[in-house]
Amino acid sequence: MSTKKLLLVDDEEGIRRFLGLTLMDLGYEVETAENGESALKAIPEISPSIILTDIKMPRMDGIELLKAVKADYPHIEVIMLTGHGDIDLAIESLKFDAADFITKPIDDEVLEISLGRVMEKIELKDKLREHTENLERLVEEKTQRIIELERQNAACQVVEGLSEALSSAAHEVETGSGLFNELPCLVSIHNRYLEIVAANELLKERLGDVVGKNSFDIYSDRETPGNACPVQLTFDTGKGQRSKETFIGKEGEEIPVTVYTAPIPNKNGEIELVLDISVDMTELKRLNDELLETQYKFQRLFDEAPCYISVQNRDFTIAEVNRRFKEDFAEHLGAPCYASYKHRERPCDECPVQRTFQDGESHQTETVVTTQNGEQKNMLVWSAPIRNAYGEIKQVMEMSTDITEIRRLQDHLTSLGFMLGSMSHGVKGMLTALDGGIYRLESGLRKNDQERVTEAAAVLKNVVGRVKKMVLDILYYAKSREIEVETVSATHFLRDTAALIVPKAVAANVQYSVDIPEDLGNIDVDSSSMSAAIVNFLENGVDACSPNQPDRKYKIDVSARDLGDKIELAISDNGAGMDRETKEKIFTLFFSSKGKRGTGIGLFISNQTIEQHGGRIQVESEPQQGTTFTIMLPRKVENKKAQQSIPCS
Template identity: 50%
Template structure:
């Protein structure tokens, strides 16, 4: 029943008169003087009928019609028109207006228009009710049909299952082959508890019990036939699960786990009982065998002398062996590139990603960062781990440490370079020695003392260089244990200065000693440390001799304590070195003396310092000189 409506007109007099008429007809009347006000009132009260003038300032009646229909398509809108608004009135009908009436508004015409609008509203309500009832009836009928189909399908399934079980019973009577392959005691029993059929495993271990009572296979079963699992299933209609003891054909007792399943006929009664007994002893044997196999493979996994990790598709580590954990720490669940390389992103050409992509094994040589901060060279192989659908679910990564192999290769490469360098250096020294010996022989033949002296000095110098080269080679090639001693620092450095000082003075280079008092003691091998320091001093002297730009040269041999370390400095004002030379200074076979050096001297110095737990650094400026600093730890009693 329609009991309210909205009247919209911009003329106050018409609005009051029409509102009185509508109120007399029994309607609750809401009024508005404009289209904008009408929309506010409509949204607040939701009247089912709107009566509006077409011609209004601002929002016209047509605009109001569109707005109302947009928000509430079921609201009926009656248009009030003037005599010249026939075209507009027709347009309003196209926009689903309910009716239109002419001014001045006649109560009789207004009542007829309202009756039509009310009838349309009531008709829609009835149609909606009929539609809802029809939908409910359709749903109810559909549910009944679905239930019927379900019941019919269930009946068909039950009928088929009953037929299959009847065939199964016949198969058992003929010794069904499927059950013969099961490693369990399988038997089928009728509703009286009689054994109908058994599988071969049952017959071999427990005997042929077909035709006997189901309880007779159990220990003390004849004393309580109603207590057997099959009897309990027949009595309750429920499956049973229990631990029992059966008697084998050899008379031995055998523990089993028994499962019984009732098989019902079409009437719902239990027709057959299927009994499956698991051999507990066999299960334990298989469990032990599985445990031993798992332990064996785990041992192989852990004891393999390679780092092995099992990687998931997201590159997290699922499992790792002992060698992996030793090198990289406990990283299960972590990203493999984070654990092995310290990277946040996957490695370029990651072999695991390639294996996940194409399912093939891949190999890569790379460097790993260990948990101790060291680096190792490794050769990595990957292998796919597949599931039953042949999908690659994980990748096995195996990394072999080839650091020693690479070190050996580098050593062999260095050895080749050494041989080439030595061949060239020895050839030059022998040529020079041949020239010096010619001078000696010539001086002897001619009785030329000056020529003889010069030749002998050259021979002496060349022999010294050959000796130094041989000693460097022996030190570099020889691997021996150090002879560690408790050394007095001042005594050690004094001996070094006495060895190198005379050569410097002889070559016109001033040799200065600056030793701090109370230098203390250190632990080391004097046969390693002393030659290394002498090598530094002789290099400083050579740098001064090569410098022709200065008139006076000097080498300062300095030593002092700094905290717990001994600092030894060798400073010269010789030719100096550029930055590129400084960067290569301690590399093997790199020499600043050209053909006069082996390239081993400073490499050996650094090796000697490293062996004593120390460090060495160098500063230099071309044309001004160089300074070398050696840091050695002093002993605790120093």
Template identity: 35%
Template sequence: MIEKTLLLVDDEEDIRDILWIPLTDMGFTVYTAENGEEALEIFRKKKPPIVITDIKMPGMDGIELLEMLKREDPDVEVIMITGHGDMNLAIQSFRDEAVDFITKPINVTALQTAINRANEKMIIKQKLKEYTEGLETNLFEKIRLLETVGREIEETKAFTGSAADTERLENLFNNLPCYISIMDREFRLTSVNKMFVEAFGGKPGDHCYRILKRQDEPCRGCTVQRTFTDGKSYQAQMTYTDLSDQPVTVLSWTSAIRNEPDDISQVMVMSTDIAQVDELQDNLSSLGLRIGSVSHGIKGLITGLEGGVYILDSGFSKDDRERIKEGYEIVKQMVGRIKNLVLDLLLYSKDTEINKELIEVMQFAGDVAQVVESKTKEKAIQFVKAFDASLSTIDIDPGLLSSALINVLENAVDACIEDSAKDSHTIRFAVKPENGHILFSVRDDGIGMDRATRENMFTLFFSSKKKKGTGLGLFITKKIVQQHEGTISVDSEKGKGTRIEIRIPKA
């Protein structure tokens, strides 16, 4: 049961008094504070699950209060109150994990909607917690099983050395559903089970940090070293790298293996894959940002559209052709952005099944190029097509893959438009066969990207285009490429340009 208490923070007493009435009518016990410092003091004493705070306040503002609250209790849901001129601050609050914001003058319906959204998110968190606890129960069952392994290894000193004893130990060691490794004080593997080898490789004599971490020295704060030091068992979450160079999130336990009570000869490490829990936590942490980013992205577009219509009406009423043209261009731009956002949301909101068919690559590439070529002519950007004459057919979903390629090409056009440092620009769209794949390459000499942009460009709702982007396009592009069992790579340098390569299996 979610506790029906909340904390209301606003430096204006009238606002606090006005909001107190509908909030108590909704069944809440309402605590009030007139500034951020007082709010923190009340929060630490009362621990309300919901906080509603104004953004602009003297002293500690709402953004700083949000950050402090989230540091003290990541589960608290915070709703921001903002004036119409504070949109950028409101959007910033979503990056700091606010659940929603409401604008002044405050509408009771909007207030109720924001609180409902906070409640829904808390319910989701509770269900996730219950689910995670169920997974943890399974993990603890594995721990008990792994402790059996430790006892069996301890008992090897009493084994007769018979073939039956040896076989029993090997079967127990190899058939456990987790990764097991045993290592000496130099972090050299002395034994690994079957599941470990299948996932990470490795053999006796290899250093664990080279096999699991692809690094040249032991990990800082190594739990194996700690167990060798004091004989205690340690638990840690860490990320290994498997044979295909993919990260594997695991929960690991260490256990000392002793020759004598005070003589630890080896340490056993038992690890289980917790990627499912990790993914659920990541999804939950971005839930508020996803809802907020989309909601306020749409609000921003509507505001822009209304502004364009206002300028258009003003131009018609005054017979001002320049204002009419200005308003028309704004409306045209907003309609285009709304269309792109809706299409991106439709693609993102469902796990689209791909419907593959055998397609002539040359024709497919030509159709994709044709969509973008008209835009490059409008902006005086040279568009070069380089299609290999030996191209034959490819098994793809033409609708989805063309959307991905067009998105990459349109980003190249935008990068050239934004680059005012050069007099002319060129985009090169190349397609050729390569080792059982078809390589689609898009290269531009536009503004390029810095390291932070390159690392985040495929992240959901990340956009380097500021207000022009939805933050969905490249995320969806990567998703489509992966659905085709392909790969996408990026090479870019700030001020010089970008090359994006997509490789799709022929069949």
């Protein structure tokens, strides 16, 4: 912070200008503010050493500014400017730690003297602070030095006591008596020539009479002094060693041990002997090998199980998954399960994992998931609790079995009757509409009322179209059949198909635009099934734009492009759109986002039709932003029924 930086506060612009020039002539870096509030806002950025402020100001006067500055910035010195009539206020300001006050009109010499005194005060405070900091640092250094000396003294005492204890232990081992002969450890004493000079009874029992042998002789992988054993390392470094080693038993067997060595100094502080205490790890190694083998077996079962397995925490984050899960869904450890492979923003309704955490029981549900390759699978999900040694549920295992093929067979065997039953009311309504249309047609003919006849014909045409679509959906679903392709003009076929939806778009007040070029060439299609498939996408687009929002203009765009051996058809709308979960399930049988207005088979059949033609569908959608279906159709369809050429009209 610069000690020559000053903030001038006065509500009169003239005073700020001329007094500011005077202060700059005196060598100060000057910033100004028109009132107390502006000054407080500017202080953090300016960081002044001195504030020169008028007492009488609107909004916040000088006394209030002084109090605020001293509360938040006690190191800043404040000089008050006052008129002769405000002398009492100026004196009062001294009670609140103002550095000085100057009366108006301001005498330059008085101003310079006052500022000089304040600068001396600031410099004195800086020197005092620096001296205090140096003194504190010196005290800290001396304190640390005293603590270090005390630690060294304590360490020396510990070393002396340890040396005495080790010497006593060595004596007990040599004489064959005392605590170390009672310990269930292999204890030996080694001299500086790397010779074993003493051993306890347990070591002799396990390794034989090793006294007099080289220190490295008892190790299975040490043959010469050049391959340093823990005893030699202790002599070389002067420090105790800890390592996992292997001893050679008296029958030649290998004994895994953990070796601890400690130096034993003489009175001169030189290492005279080394104490070797080794713990037999044979049983521990056996148990560890069994544990590893068991873990391997369980891991192999975990990975090879013919289902997807994940272990989840209470917050639904994935803690572990098996190999099959990793292959199809990638490894999202630490991520929530509902986001990783169900692509949801919150836990599923009736989540079996959550229910297992709540009641400790296994639960079952059925769902649809999407793999990382975009493949949709029907899954039968089971949950099971994972408990700790105290019976507390720490995690839950979720096992998901792929039942896609089973569900597909069940659907083909049983769903037709269910579908017909669910459509009965719709069929009844259409029959009623047919009766009404026929009645209006007959009435119009009898009365020779052409307008009534036209209206009746429109009603009949609409109802017949709906009946046709429903019957075709049922037929396509109920009986799988080969498509009967024919070569047609792609331009005429797509334009004629797009035109079928115009009346519905007009009735729904949806803007409808078609951009299909003239020169798309020919394409092999089953005209009936492909037209129905495309109309399904178009009708879904109109439905997505209903009901209309008064302040929004809805539209559907249909366009086509020539991609050489393929034709791309794009159908876009700016309607309701879909979230990711809905988008991934729209081609699933009986899934509908329209509620009772949808059967859930239209898009399923459309997708099948396009796949039969060797095509594919790409879906892009965002909630409230709209949806785009991009359909890629090959010009030639292979391995289908013989084609017939249809001349272009």
